[in-house]
Amino acid sequence: MRLPMPALGIGLLALILTMAMSSWLLFLSVLLIMALAYQLGRRRAIAQVGGPTKIKRLHSLPAYHGLYAALWAGIPALFVMGLWIGFQDQVIIAQVIDALSPTQIEGLSPGQFNLLISDIRNLATGNIVSAQVTSELQAAADHYNRLRALSRIAMWVVVLALALGATLMVWLQIHPSLRARNRVESITLAIMIVFSSIAILTTLGIVLSVVFESIRFFKLISPLEFFFGLTWSPQIALRADQVGASGAFGAVPLFVGTLVISVIAMLVAVPIGLLSAIYLSEYASRRVRAVAKPLLEVLAGIPTVVYGFFAALTVAPFIRSLGAWLGLDVASESALAAGLVMGIMIIPFVSSLSDDVINAVPQAMRDGSYALGATQSETIRRVIIPAALPGIIGGILLAVSRAIGETMIVVMAAGLSANLSINPLESLTTVTVQIVTLLTGDQEFDSPKTLAAFALGLTLFVVTLALNVVALSIVRKYREQYE
Amino acid sequence: MNTMVETMNRVTDALSAVELAQERAFCQTVGDFTVPNPRMTCRDVEVWYGPKQAIRRVNLDIGRNEVLSMIGPSGCGKSTFLRCLNRMNDTIPGCRVTGSIKLDGQDIYDKKLDPVLLRARVGMVFQKPNPFPKSIYENVAYGPRIHGLTNSKAELDELVETSLRKAGLWDEVKDRLDQPGTGLSGGQQQRLCIARTIAVAPDVILMDEPCSALDPIATAIIEELIDELRANYSIVIVTHSMQQAARVSQRTAYFHLGDLIEVGETNQIFTNPQHKLTEDYITGRFG
């Protein structure tokens, strides 16, 4: 009997969560109970029919009885444990806040309030605290620690009780006619359904996290200003309570910068990618193709941080000195360098997508054209490309979405200052660069600066999602056409 | 991928014939393969796929204004032979043709002869209708456009119309010339492909089982069309259907496992075959 993969997965998921909170021991105990339950279930099933020779009288093999018992012992207990660990901190903090004297919280801005809470937490865990340690703060921290200890004990009791209780329940249920295999299979199926839903949960998580923070941001700064404002300088907005009116959150320069760099990237990637796909699939001999294609695809496997390094340390200085030689003034972090390297990164993306769609064009189209006396390039340009065009456009849209969302190359090679310009020789900044700059380093979670990053993230997500949906539907329609 | 798979299929199709052909002794063609004043003459044509032989020493003439049908069991090499006539086999890697094939006295495998020029003179209609994913008009105009046959839009319009008329499709599509050719019915698509071929004004039209993907009514229309086209073109048709061969052709060639077994007047082949294999095939003992 093989242990079903999904059961293993759930166990391991729980492993991770528990280790994070150093509840190792409890987790191991549950695993132990599961192993125990397996043996108990198996033995009991055999015993019920009177020995291993008579297991034919069982509806399901003994191993399934054991597995059934183990699953019941483990899943509810681990599920509760996961929830407990996930939410205990919030419950405890809420309790601690309730217990604080009203004078302590009165008149605090949300930022200061968060600071207070993190102080309590830090004090409790013995970390460095930002404020003076008052007796009240100390009391709150002690309260926090007491609650945590209490919560831990309660968790042990509840989880172990659940595991043992479920084992007992199954043990009582086991009977030769118990449809253990069917039940195990239902549980496995349910687990697999949960796994498949993680994709939905991820999307939901993305949407919720960016939407909520963005709503908070748009309460401080009007969407009109964000989407149409021409000045971006979040660094001025240091004091959280005075930011609303400063007018430094106009994202147009970022949008323009992103656009310019993406356009440069596409100007590099589309002709090279498309033409090499055509050459490799229509002209190249089998040997050339077998060598050149994987070599080009190497470009797709290189991490973006490597491209960033290449752009910042090699291409940018080269373009700068080339510009100087030509008498042009090129910024040291020019959009051109970032765009060029991003284009190189996207070449294999465009070429492999184009390759797919070009090969999907039936041979009959080529034959029809050759039979009329068309040359190869005439066939390619007048029959194959037009036939593959929807697919190629879909692929290019996917590539654009990738260029817009690309982060490391621009973080390392493009500028930080938001110039509103379309000159590729200047230093331009992009949406992704600003998200990284706003969110790296220690910030309060509530300042408009941080929130702005989420508003940018929302914009990025919506734009790329729209591009992807359109592109994927075009590509899918195209594939269906020739299937 | 598709290209590769289709190529492979074509190759293996032919190979099934090849393997058997190699085991047997060469078989002399029965009947007179020559015609007076031929359009095309084929002498000692052999086709190889890599090390394997698909066609063995075929001698055959193609007359002017006649329909020549080629019949035989699956994988007998008739399609392979047909594809030699306008060098479509060039697109299959590893395919080699020896012997001589002449069009109006000119060897078509001559290094100096251009396949583009050859294919402009020897058109081809395929088994499955393969209109380009363009409008009906553009499908027909494609050939004239790439070859630069017309000098003005009006001339092109006229050429498209005459071609569609000759293919008997004009009345059905004259109001929707700008609609995609792929939207037509199977029989209409096949006639569109014929119109497309005619537009380049070829001398010979090769048809590779042009009706195998069509229903009986569409088939009847195409057969009628073939008969009309005979007035202006030489037509070579590969077919699986003996009835079709009997209906449309004046001469018939019977292929068997890479050999040309018998060739002669269609009437004579169907009523009084000389060779045992031909007789077995005609009477339905195999195939």
Place this chain on the structure above:
Amino acid sequence: MNKPAPQITPTGRPNPVDIVRASLKRRYARERRFRWLGATAVLIGLLCVVLLFADIILKGYTAFQQTYIRLPIALEAESIDPEGTGARAAIEDADYLALIRNALFELFPEVRDRQERRLLTSIVSVGAPNLVREYVLAHPDRIGTTQEIWVPATADIDMLMKGHINRDLPEAERRVKDQTLGWIDRLAAEGRIAKRFNTPFFVNGTSREPELAGIAGALMGSFYTLLLTLILSFPIGVGAAIYLEEFAPRNRWTDLIEININNLAAVPSIVFGLLGLAVFIGFFGMPRSTPLVGALVLTLMTLPTIIIASRAALKSVPPSIREAALGVGASSLQTQFHHVLPLAMPGMLTGTIIGMAQALGETAPLLMIGMIAFIVDIPQGFTDMATVLPVQIYLWADSPERGFVERTSAAIMVLLAFLFAMNLAAVLLRRRFERRW
């Protein structure tokens, strides 16, 4: 071609064959141009690959060696272990910098000025005393003798020895002054300077000093993060793929899941970072900068890759296998786990390896969840603050010192070597188990 009687078409146009023949030259010229254009595109693409690799290798290969200086260090008992107890604590606390300085002053007795002596001391790395300490701890019996010990040179000297500092520049523009050059040349003439294999690069954590910085911390961080990502994403991805491919009914919900998976595969990675920051750190209060959060984010990112690859692998198992198993009375899950899954496993593993390779190279989302902190210690577990190799590369690439450029390139080479190995494994796996049905 010899045409017996030139045809004239009814409209009076010239013969089509003549038109075609006349156009051939032009058309073949165009054909050649087009072909040449395609070949150029391929060559440009290949050139980019070559340039990228050549650039990184040329910048980085020197980092695998490090300049060391051999100093005759007098391990005086009175300064290391004055009480003569041999106690470990005492030995650990001794002032080894003083010993090194003394050794240098012995070698260059003419240097007397305080300023000059400080300059002289600076040719040795600040990590040197540590090295000497470890040497003494390993050989306590040698206290009281004078030993020739190789100590690392400072980054500037290292750069000088590797030829990255131009001696012809005017002194004011040079990081290494004339006086130091004189000392170095003398040491070199005495055979006291040599380049040796750069072990610290592979065993140290990061550092502010290029000559002491290593990738061990980042490697361990990457190891823990990837291990966890693998543990999470493989079962989940395979489970989801089996359900979607084999069991899911065709309805709106599964359609939605499908579209979702395809779209998630194309969502910018930085958005996953935002998700991690807001949900795992902000909402669940998980510890920042740890492999735990990094792995959760990377799991969500790699899941679509694994699911898509696993589904393709399941699709390639012919239905006849399923029918055969069902035909002998296996339940549908038994069919999956006993028959289909083993056959699809190589494809699934290949997809997983490729997903892991993506995860290994991923940087942006990890910046979001704080794996960018400067952490010298080598992480020991999933909840220790850590950084990963690509983030380390990003951090080093930002450092202005020349010494970090070669180390960044070397770290990239290590990263690429790992990626290459993973992809090779995927290819081999695919070849080894490829079946044609």
